[in-house]
Amino acid sequence: MSYFIDVILPLPLDKRFTYSIEAQEARHLQEGMRVAVPFGKSKIYSGVVAAIHENPPEVYEAKPISQILDEAPLVTAHQLKFWKWIADYYMCSEGDVLRAALPGAFLLESESIVQLLKEVSPEDHELSDEEYMVVEALQRQSVLKIQEVSQVLEKKNVLPVLNSLVEKELIALNQEIYEQYKPKKIRYVRLPSKFSAEAGMHTLLDELEKAPKQREIVLNFFSLKAQSSKPVKAKNLLKKSNSSAAILKSLLDKGFLEEYYLETDRFNYTGDSPETKLNFSEHQQQALEEIKTYFQKDEVCLLHGITSSGKTEIYIRLIQETLEKGRQALYLLPEIALTAQLIQRLQNYFGEQVLIYHSKYSMNERVEVYRHVLENDNKGKVVIGARSAIFLPFSNLGLIVIDEEHEGTFKQFDPAPRYHARDAAVVLANFFKSNIILGSATPSLESYFNAQHNKYSLVELNRRYGNVLLPEIEIVDIKKKHKKKQMTGHFSDRLLEEIKEALKEEEQVILFQNRRGFSPILECNTCGHSPQCPNCDVSLTFHHHNNQLRCHYCGYHIAMQQKCMACGSPDITTKGFGTEQIETELKSLFPDHKTGRMDQDTTRGKYGYEKIINAFEQQEIDILVGTQMLTKGLDFRHVSLVGIMNADNLLNFPDFRAHERSFQLMLQVAGRAGRTKKRGKVLIQSYNPYHQIIQQVSTNDYAGMYKDQLEERYNYKYPPYYRLIRFTLKSRDFSKTNDAADWLAKSLSNIFRENILGPEFPPIARIRNEYYKNILLKIPQQQSLGKTKTVVHKIMTSFRAIGAFRSIKVVLNVDPV
Template sequence: MSYFIDVILPLPLDKRFTYSVEKQEAEYLKRGMRVAVPFGKSKTYTGVVADIHQNPPDVYEAKPISQILDDNPLITNYQLKFWKWIADYYMCTEGEVLRAALPGAFLLESENIVQLLKKSGPEEYELTDEEYMVVEALQRQSSLKIKEVNQVLEKKKVLPVLNSLVEKNIVALNQEIYEQYKPKKIRFVRLSSEFSGEAAMHKLLDELEKAPKQREIILSFFSLKAQSTKPVKVKTLLKKSNSSASVLKSLLDKGFLEEYYLETDRMSYSGNTAEASLSFSDHQEHALTEIRSHFQKNEVCLLHGITSSGKTEIYIRLIQDVLEKGKQALYLLPEIALTTQLIQRLQNYFGEQVLIYHSKYSMNERVEVYRHVLKEDKKGRVVIGARSAIFLPFSRLGLIVVDEEHEGTFKQFDPAPRYHARDAAVVLANFFKSNIILGSATPSLESYFNAKHNKYALVELNRRYGNVLLPEIEIVDIKVKHKKKLMKGHFSDRLLEEIKAALKEEEQVILFQNRRGFSPILECNTCGHSPQCPNCDVSLTFHHHNNQLRCHYCGYHIAMQQKCMACGSPDITTKGFGTEQIETELKSLFPDHKTGRMDQDTTRGKYGYEKIINAFEQQEIDIMVGTQMLTKGLDFRHVSLVGIMNADNLLNFPDFRAHERSFQLMLQVAGRAGRTKKRGKVLIQSYNPYHQIIQQVSTNDYSGMYKDQLEERHNYKYPPYYRLIRFTLKSRDFSKTNDASEWLAKSLGNIFKENILGPEFPPVARIRNEYYKNILLKIPQQQSLGKTKTVVHKIMSSFRAIGTFRSVKVVINVDPV
């Protein structure tokens, strides 16, 4: 009797591959275990067992497997079912889903490079003879290819040895080894509570009469407190009083002053201690009761709560409900930047049960998180993560929270699977029969449409926590300001006035400009030439800090030009502006205040986000300039003013979602203002102040925007009335891209008639020397999605069979954002 297994390989192959196993192996193996298998002439891959059966393959002879890599399944049955759904729905292969779902360390391949993680000698570990040989070899040279490990051990099957070393955390596989980040703790001092009254203060000064240096520190402390409400840093106090750390230490020893660290105390300091922040307002209680009743009917729930209405506290209470039942909770966020603030809040309630999972984590950290969730141990009951966290091996998932569900960053662009984490989470919740809540102050049109048409339950929360008023929104017409010469750089007189007022009150300011760099276009005033990227169809962006012209698509860069490259004229100007230019202008306008910038250029490192957000929270930065990273649900206590530098470049974008997106972005960034007692202010600078979207933002009119946009979507056949599939063809040969896209559009048009748009060049038609062309397929509601995809698969098979189109890559994107 022969036994066989079907294996999912981490390759873009449409089918699973069948391998032969012996009877004992078949009895030992379970679905979800990893096996090392030969593939092709000489390669070895790690695959996942998807099925065990006795049917030999028809077309080829099944090869035997190389070895079994796991004692227990690493992938759950729920995951295998979920992967299959993602592959079918998003028209990709299970192998591509496998690559996205598992941390790379689980997918050993014959091309991997092995590196030593620890510098200590091999005698410190309990190692087998073979493991000892590998560690010893790695100490002589920094890295080895797996083929070289074969030679060291003089045998072919080395993957189990390496697996064991990876699990013992001794070696890593082709990856950067990150340093562990130590959060920066800032030392502050405050007066001991027993000296807070006036009489006690005088008594304290009398006691220090004979210790003039200590008395000097206390007097300096009082004068710093009188000047500012900010907490007093040890560094500032010593500088002001001209004293040494030993004098301060004696005051601390006597108990006159107390020291504390703001990093550890951060949340309690901002008025958010665990007990206090779970006191609910009546509106929150009402919303929570509604959500619980919808959960009992197992409905998907959409929470439409305005900015700062206390949605996070509701999620925390719902997570508590789930943990009490012994189940797991998943909290999805669109941006890594957001996890920084939330981790602290959730750890206040759930301690070490909270785990974090996102792409800035190193491979080994991701493996640890994966194993904690798989084992269902105490760590890992609550997982906070960006979109990839939906692939973790949950077995008792009770709740999924999708925060800021309208965000486009939930959609994966490259590589496949091009899934949307929000939509996939709804399906995942259905597999587990668990509850799911989607939350946003500005829900996506599709989700709101589903809620209005009874597919989802809708809960509204339209009061800010503590009845704080929504910020006052003022629109500044910069066309008029330019005419009257009331602009200083890119700042109108109104905006400068408000920034000065906010800084005078010792409050913070956020300025939003959705473009990084210093200036997007460099132009010659003599001949009009502007430097272009040689690999892409875009102008080079000027970055001031390193004096470079850089392409944001492919990374090409050259030094800043002193004269025009075309005519040699030195008369060059910059057009447009990015975050870097605003930061430079602010430094000259407000030299006494600290400005910070938050965009892709400043948050490159693993902890780039934390450092900037912490500095802003600890009031080390007075004015923060940023791109859309700043708009995502961050909670800053001291921000009273938000300025949107130019609303027009959001609106004038060639995309059917541009208006919805601009509304969401502007309203979200406005929501960062005035989140505590005092009402915040928002200034929107625009050349077109009477634009409908800007007017709707100023009155917080979500339903008006929803009705207008829905009507347009209906007229022009876009979601939520029609489903979309976008085909992007790309190749280095311009005419081949054209011919292939014409052929594909014609074949699709023969069947789907007028529901095919294109082929069209996208706004940027060449990236990294590849030419792009798009075709859009619109699918009406009554048309079967499954049958449509079957037809598309057939057309794509015919397309791939044409020899001349072999070099043209087709990217299929289902439900593009």
């Protein structure tokens, strides 16, 4: 009897491929195992077994597999079912989903690159002859392709040897090797508790009567404590006392002072002991009870809780209860920056049961997390991660928490699958019959609409924890301020006044400007020319720190021009401003205070976010300037003032979600202010202070914004009333892109009539020398989504059959954000 398997290959091909296997292989193989299979003339790929059966393929002869790569399934039945759903819903191939779902080290290909991990000596490991030959070859040559490895070993199938070396952590496949960042630990000193009362201080000074240098240090310590409420750094104390480290050491040895490091102590220095029990306010308790009631009915629950209302504590309690039932919990966040803060809080409760999974982690770390979750051991009970964490191999998922569910970053843009993690998680929860909670201070219109129409249940939490008042929001009309000459650079007199006040009180300040770089446009005052990117239709952004003009789309850069490139005039100015310019202005306005910047330029690298967040939490930075990374759920204790530098560039954006997004961004960034006892303040600078959205932000009027936006969406046929599919055509040939877009739009219009918009050039019509054109398909509620997609598939098949359009890439984006 012949046996066959269907294999999902990591390629963007619409179907599974059938291979033949022998009877003994059929006994060993299970769905979800990886196999190495030949594909095409000479390539070998590792794919995942999706089905085992006895039906030979009709069109081609099945090739035998090369190798079985696993002892036990690496992919669960739930995952295979979930991948199939994602591929069908988001109109991509299962191969695309496989690539997104498995860490790259699991996907060996004949072109994969093999590197030796540093600091590895093969003597410490028991190696077979073949493994030793590979390591030896890599010691002579730092990088080998898998094909070159097969030449070294003189055999075709080398994947098992490489797999074994990966497991022994001797080699790395297809990856950049990240340098391990050691968190910076800052040394602080404090008085032991026995000396903190006044009598204790006198005793201490009496004892140091005969050690004048040590006494000098202690007196300077008292003087620093009197000047500021901030913890005292050992470095500052030595500097002020003009003393040596040896003298401080002898004070520490005698027990007259204690040293401690704030990195490890990070959550203790606010006066909290490591958290083990949760103190709930009555509003939190009430919300929790409501959520549990809805969970019993298996409903998706939307928690609409204002900023700083204590949503995280509710999630922690729900996770605790899930673990008590012996099930796993998944906590999804929109932004890697947020994980840095939350990990600490979750580890305080759940210790080593917490695992982190996101794209800044190296391949080996992701493989490790994947294996822990697959084995469902004690380490993988709580997974906290960005959107890709929904692909982990859960076997007993009991709860999914989606924090800041309104965020657009839950949607994957490129490459396929272009899934939305929030929507996909709702389906995943349904597969496992697990509970799911979506939380936000500013829910997306779609989720709130679902809650209003009884598709989701809604729980409101509208008091801040500890009854702290919501921040006072003030709008500054910068058009008037400019006329009255009350602006200093991009700062109004009101904003400067408030910043000075906050710094005087030793509070921190956050300033929000949603554009990085120094200045977005460089313009010649003589002829009006501004330098453009040669590869994209955008002007170059000026970056001051390295004196460059850069394109934020393709990375093209040139040195800053001293005179106009068109007419040669030296009279050139910069227009607009970004985070870097704000930072530069702050340094000249507040030279005695430390400023920091958090944007894509300063957070590169694995721990970029953590370094800045830690420095801000430990009050090393007084004023933090940043882009929208700052808005997402971060919890800083000492921020009393938030400034939004220019609200207008958020609002004036050609997108039907622009107003909803601006409202969410402004309200979220406002929510970073005054999160402890004292009421915070928010200043919004705008040329258009009476704009409806800005007014609604100032009164925290989510219901008003929801009502207005919903009306507009209804009138213009947009979500949540209509579903959208966007077709993006791109190629290097301008006229071909146009012709192809016209053909596709016409074919779609023949069937969908007035529900087709376009073809239209997007605001930036050329990126990396490729021309873009968009077509939008709107699907009314009563129209079957499945049938619509079948028709779209047929039209796309006809499109791809046209020879002239071979070079045109078409990207389908279902539910674009």
